[in-house]
Amino acid sequence: MTFKVFIDGRHGTTGLKIDERLALRPEIEVLAIPEDKRKDPAVKAEYINSADVVFLCLPDAASKESVSLLAPGNTRTRFLDASTAHRTHPDWVYGLPELNGGQRERIKNAQKVAVPGCHASGFILLMHPLVAAGIVPRDYPVSTYSITGYSGGGKEMIASYEEPASLPDAMKSPRFYALGLAHKHLPEMQAQTGLAAKPLFTPIVGNFAQGLVVAVPLLPRLLGKQVTPADVQAFYSEYYAGEVFVRVMPADATPVLDNGFLPATACNDTNRVEIFVFGHAEQILLAARFDNLGKGASGAAIQCMNIMLGLEESSGLAI
Template sequence: MKYRVFVDGQAGTTGLQIMDRLAARSDLEILQIDPEKRKDIEERRKLLNQADVAFLCLPDDASRESVGLVANDRTIVIDASTAHRTNPAWVYGLPELSHSQREAIGKAKRIAVPGCHATGFVLLVRPLVEMALLPSDYPVTCHSVTGYSGGGHKLIEAYKQMEGAGKGMEAARHYALTLQHKHVPEMRLHGGLSVAPLFTPIIGNFERGMAVAIPLQLWSLPKKPRLEDIHGCYRAHYAGQRFVRVQPLGEAALPEAGYFDPTACNGTNRAEIFVYGHEEQALLICRLDNLGKGASGAAMQCMNIALGLDEGLGLIE
């Protein structure tokens, strides 16, 4: 028996990435929609209800509409939009969040895939909060450098053509300047924080890859942790996690030329965690592929878990 899978929104950036990964799987039957009917609500309703797993790669409102079309209690819905990431009725699709999260995903029929920036942020913050190394009310600051592919088709084309939003593409550029990026609510909630972080994303002139960075004044924290304490916290929290790798502490993890490469995890479902700094200050960095562990790879990982399959099936570590 093959599981039937439908991707609602397969023409978008995340949808295309998921379709590529599904195409390599012999254990799945891909339900295809006629391109001329991809906005036909009745055709979508039929396919959504035929599917064992339905991926939603749509804008928020369209995702909510698609969920409303599912009229059975069998179809597993995995939503890649922002629409349901803070909804308590949905399971947050980050298996490494806690020791119980993988089991929750395995039992869920509604799974919200984390945002790319939020994935790196939560992987860095949540263990520190749980271990009381970082107070939940700490005013966390986060900077995230990302490739332009996260902006979707229009921004990708603008960068390739160097026009419109792609003008000035030779320089890295801050965005979300009102400090209200759509990932902030899930960063606060699933990071275990009681206050929203100050989050400043930066887009660079490269297609994919991401480095989420959090600076900390160690002397200002109640327990005044050392770099070794933070690193040890990560090692303990992510022990046995195949897709999250805690890198060595100290000079062994320093880039050879001194410049951190946000693209080194591209093409994988891997997230790498680094702890840099000195006695009084720390710089925590999570590196991932914004289209891999930050989007389509995470969605596939959740599907594998929800179906009771090998978690890494079809994914590159």
């Protein structure tokens, strides 16, 4: 059986990656709208309503506009929105299959799925299980930081790093951003973990194209249950047992580190997330490493598509 897929916004960073991955799938027919018709609402509506799956790789307002083009009564066409427009909307299912025991089935049956944000994916995979189990109290003052490759900033940021003959010194070092502490991923980070308040989130962009590490520090004395780093590692191992794309690293991660360092790029070009637990009796550090363009964007979208269409979940995705 062949499935028809329309990528609305296929020339953006995420759209290009989805297009690239689907080009290798014989069971997928990608519907390509003519260049001169891309902004014609009537033509776009025709493509949307003739597709089995529509990927929305657009700014928020444009995503909402595209969804509005669905014909009344059309329950066949299904949406996967990679923007932030619908990630906390009650009518949309959050596209993180590993979230809990029922999320995969919700995605399978949904007509509208919101693909998680890249930073949010790592944070939620780390924090949701701990909050749900009462290990981290809902009112814990959570802080988190991440370092990501510049591809997460889209075409404009990619160009700012790759087009100059030489980079300004200020761009050669990692740079904090979103210093107004109102990053667009914060609403979903709170909503999908059950925290009583948004975490204090400080992202950092580095002079490398792709790769991401999200880190969360915890103080055991403030937790809801007495746990050691080894306890948390064992908890994650049980929680994510059987998950194809989530790999919980050993309690002693020394053999899988790079001379004691944790590079952000080791999961690039895969859909894999690696979860680490570091620390001692007084301090714990959680870390999730993955590809911001893979499990953090296009890979996550395709994983959800596979589930929605009843295909092998890992089809077209590297582990």
